Amino acid sequence: MSKDIEKTISDLRKTFYSGKTKTYDFRRAQLNGLLQFVTENERQILDILSKENRKPKFESCISEISHMKTEINEALTNLKSWMQPTKPRKHISYILDK
Numbered sequence: 249m250s251k252d253i254e255k256t257i258s259d260l261r262k263t264f265y266s267g268k269t270k271t272y273d274f275r276r277a278q279l280n281g282l283l284q285f286v287t288e289n290e291r292q293i294l295d296i297l298s299k300e301n302r303k304p305k306f307e308s309c310i311s312e313i314s315h316m317k318t319e320i321n322e323a324l325t326n327l328k329s330w331m332q333p334t335k336p337r338k339h340i341s342y343i344l345d346k
Contacts (some may be wrong), residue, residue: 275327283320285314 268274286293290313297308323330 256257272331274330275331276324279320279324279327283317286316286320 263269265276289308293313294305294308295302297312301308
C-alpha cells in the first residue's frame with residue numbers, strides 16, 4: 249500500500265472512532281455534499297459512462313444519475329428515523345427468555 253493510501257485510511261479511521269460520524273448533522277452534511285458533487289459533475293459522469301461503458305448518455309442519466317439522486321434524497325428524508333435506536337427482534341426460540 250502506498251503511503252498516501254495508508255494515511256488516508258488512518259485519517260478516516262480516526263474520524264470514525266472519534267464518533268464524529270454518528271451525528272445527524274454530520275451525516276446530513278455528507279449526503280448533501282454527495283448530492284452537490286453529483287449535480288455539479290453530472291456532465292463529466294455521463295461522459296465517462298458513455299466512454300467507458302459505451303452507454304448512451306440518456307440511458308446513463310436515467311439509470312445512474314437520476315437513480316443516485318433519488319436514493320440520496322430518500323436517505324436525507326429518512327435519515328432521522330433510520331438513526332433511531334431499535335430493539336432487535338426476538339427469535340422464536342428465545343421468546344420465553346427474559
